[in-house]
Amino acid sequence: MSITKQAGSAGGRTGDKVFSGAALGAGVLIMVVLFAVAVFLLVQALPAFTAAPADVTGGRGFTSYIVPIVVGTLIAAAIALVIATPIGVAVALFISHYAPRRLAQGLGYVVDLLAAIPSVVYGAWGASFLASQLKEPYQWLADNLGWIPIFAGPASSTAKTMLTAGIVLAVMVLPIIASLCREIFLQAPALHQEAALALGATRWEMVRMAVLPFARGGIISAVMLGLGRALGETMAVALVLSSGPLMASLIRSGNQTVAAEIALNFPEAFGLRLHELIAAGLVLFIITLVVNMVARWIINRHKEFSGAN
Amino acid sequence: MSKRIDVSDLNVFYGDFLAVEGVNITLDAKSVTAFIGPSGCGKSTFLRTLNRMHEVVPGGRVEGSVLLDGDNLYADGVDPVLVRSQIGMVFQRANPFPTMSIRDNVLAGVKLNNRRISRSDADALVEASLRGANLWKEVKDRLDKPGSGLSGGQQQRLCIARTIAVKPDVILMDEPCSALDPISTLAIEDLINELKDQYTVVIVTHNMQQAARVSDKTAFFNIAGTGKPGKLIEFSETTTIFNNPVEKATEDYVSGRFG
Structure with missing residues (x-):
């Protein structure tokens, strides 16, 4: 008995x-892998940082080249999130807490299917x-709200603008947000919901008291x-957006994102231009890193009340 | 403030499955009624029908009537949300909201349905409810700390404070002490004794000594076999149930011969 037990524990070890x-x-x-990518980006990007300002695309140095497209990237992503977050959370809540079970299952599949559509298809759909x-x-x-800078006219005649690209991106990130949130909402403890x-809480109050606070970190x-x-989305933006210089108006053609800039120019790039594009990639990499760190910080700030203790 | 409950011919279903059959019982105001019986006999299920909590489970429904001082809880057009604000519930595992402070936990039910409450009224209510749950002295200096930082027994008393803060007519307790140590159990039992001065208390318990200690009347539930519905076997004064029950099954159960 004791021998077999020892043998068992040794095997376990x-x-x-x-x-x-x-x-x-x-x-x-x-x-x-992460380190290798970072090193590659840094080494390859270095010439773009040290090049003479006149040699860089645009002729006024790397900073004035990169800032507009970084801002464009952030605007596109912000539009996408502003649209997709409330809808995604609402869809997830509907599936997890409101819809009848059968409907919820079907809807869940549809949402997952949405995530499986290739981005080039989204791009083609958005553009055409x-x-x-x-x-x-x-x-x-443009006619009615033109006094707000983001809706300043004249409106693009093709409508291949930043706002269109943002909407396409919103449709693309919607399934990610919805399906992750759904999983998290389903895990909200039944104990607290009961x-x-x-x-005497209504269903919505129950969701607010016992589901959303629990899911906070997960939603973020x-x-x-x-x-x-x-x-990082490249293809959809490259197809939808007719790019141009940075501007506040979202309904005129203009603006550009980092990923689309790289994708559109990379095939013909050589020499310093190549280094510039890789440097743009490095900047995108850093932005993503910072975004993730901020998210983590937000989640950790509320640890004491998270229910983990 | 305290109301009585009359249950007549109540059948409880989950989908097509009959879980509890033909319950007739009267729960007196300002008294403690205990439900005892073996596991799976339907006593918790029946308890949850008293504030329509069993409907939370998909397919949960009842036939028959539950009258709260004459008003049928299952009449057409009765909002279960309203029922639950009149008939509070304490669960087996203490479940204070982990994202809320102790103070907010007590006020959680009070702030529902868009009711507003002034800060001074809220302070007074928090103190009164926590005193009512014998918890005030232990937590008065840390009302802004999370409720999940308290011990199990304190958490359970916090849940009771949260329940009495909404001033219900009836308090249902579903094995409130089963996860607690003897000292905390004693604290809850003392509290139940005080609560019955103001509330109708119904408690489900696996612990027969507890039923004997805290209740005025006791109901014994039993089940004939797996898949069969649970039934109310005997309902009487607690002393009668434990000393000279009428039914053989009750006697076997309270004397420890099965279950």
Whole structure:
């Protein structure tokens, strides 16, 4: 009895070692890959930073080249999140807490399917269908709300503008936010939901008391993942946006994002231009990193009340 | 403030499954009624029908009537939300809202349905409710700390404070002490004794000594076998149930011969 038991535990120990080794290896591998990418970007980007301002595209140095397209990237991502976050959270809540079970399942599949559509398809749809539908609304915005800088006219006649690109991006990040939020809402402890209901809460109050606070961190993570996709999305933006210099108006053609700038110019780039584009990639990499760190900080700030203790 | 409950011919279903069958019982105002019985006999299920909490489970429904001082809780057009604000519930596992402070936990039910409450009224209510739950002295200096930082027994008393803060007519307790140590259990039992001066208290318990200690009347539930519905076997004064019950099954259960 005791012998078999020892043998069993020794076998367990080997398994432990193998597993902890494998886990360590996987962790190290990630660090190595990340480090290698960072080093590659830094080394390749360096010439763009040190080049004479006149040699850089635009003729006024790397900073004045990169800032407009970084701002453009942030605007596109912001439009996408402003639209997709409330809708995504609402869709997730509907699936997890409101819809009848059968409908919820079907809807869940549809949302997941939405995530599986290739971005080039979204781009084609945005450029050929959505843009033509948006011409008139943009004209209306320019006529009636033109005094707000973001709706300043004249509206683009093709409607291939920043706002259109942002809307396409919103549709693309929506399934990410919705399906992650749904998983998190489904995990909200039944114990606390029942507590809320037993106090006389309506369903919406129950959601506010016992589901949303629990899901806070998860919602932020979901939005950040969506943001990651919106920042890095290339194909859809490249197809939808007819790019140009940075401008405040979202309904005129203009603006550009980093990812689309790289994709559109990379095939013909050589020499310093290549280094410039890689440097743009480095900047995008840093933005994403910062966004993720900020998200983590927001989540940690509320640890004491998170329910983890 | 305290109301009585009359239940007649109540059948409880989950979908097509009959979980509890044919319950007739009267729960007196300002008294403690205990439900005892083996696991799975439907006593918790029946307790949850008293404030329509069983409807939270998909397919949960009832036939029959539950009258709260004559008003049928299951009449057409009765809002379960309103029922639950009149009939509070304390659960098996203490479940203060982890994202809220102790103070906000007590006020959680009061602030529902867009009711507003002034700061001074809120302070007074928090103190009164926590005193009512015998918790005030222990937490008065840390009302802004999370409720999840308290011990299990304190958390359960916080849940009771939260329940009495909405001034219900009836308080239902579903095995409130089953996850607590003896000292905390004693604190809750003392509290139940005080609560019955103002409220109708119904408690489900697995602990027969507890039923004997805290309740005025006791209901014994039993189940004939797996898949069969639970039934109310005997309902009487607690002393009668434990000393000379009428039914053989009750005697077997309280004397420890099964269950």
